[in-house]
Amino acid sequence: MLYKTRLASLVLACAMTTAASAQDFQLSSTSISEGAQLASSYVFAGFGCEGGNQSPQLSWSGAPEGTKSFAITAYDPDAPTGSGWWHWNTVNIPASVNSVELGASGTGAMPTGAVEITNDYGSAGFGGACPPPGEVHRYIFTVHALAVERLELPATPSNALVGFMIHANTIQKAQITAVYNR
Incomplete structure (x- = not known):
């Protein structure tokens, strides 16, 4: 019985430590908000949609110890594809970076070394x-927050492969979930 009590205490302590450290790593944005409707600036221009197709501003803080790089993803789990829809997948963002500016994607303004x-x-x-x-x-x-400086990927990787490599090397992650309908 003593063993079970100590084991339960250890599991609880680990869970509390993980929860506390997970709360330290945070994502914020001046462009998007948790649960809020995306503005037309962040809507695709095509496929029947009329938007600015601009990437949002993102900032993060409290990266966990051991972070060697970052990756950014934007994913729609509700897309009628059977596998969701990858809207953005950027890897190899240096650990010294803690933000991307509004509209940085596709303009040459992403952090040096980042691969879109x-x-x-x-x-x-x-x-x-x-x-x-x-x-x-x-x-x-x-x-x-990734435990490696660079994800080694082929020249034209699938989003499934990139997702696998990101998840295999993630120490922690921080998220904002926005919504959109038309």
Whole structure:
């Protein structure tokens, strides 16, 4: 019985430490907010949508010890594809960076060393929201603190492979989930 009590205490202590450290790593934005509707600036220009297709401003703080780089993803789990929709996948952002500016994607303004992967629209960088008419979709913007300086990827990796490599090397992540409907 003593063993079970000590084990339960250890598990609880680990859970509390993980929760506390996870709260330290935070994502914020002047462009998007948790649960809020995306502005037209962040909507795709095409596929029946009329938007600015601009990447949002993102800032993060409290990166965990051991962070060697960051990755940014924007994912729509509600897309009617069977596998969701990757709107943005950027890797190899140096650990010294803690933000990306409004509209940085696709303009040459991403941090030095960052690699923007081809999104599910077929172009490198950010691709805005564009759900089917009448549907509300979630857009999960995530910054991943990674344990490696660079993800070693082939020249034209699939988003599934990039997602696998990001998740395999993530120490912690911070998220903002916005929504959009038309």
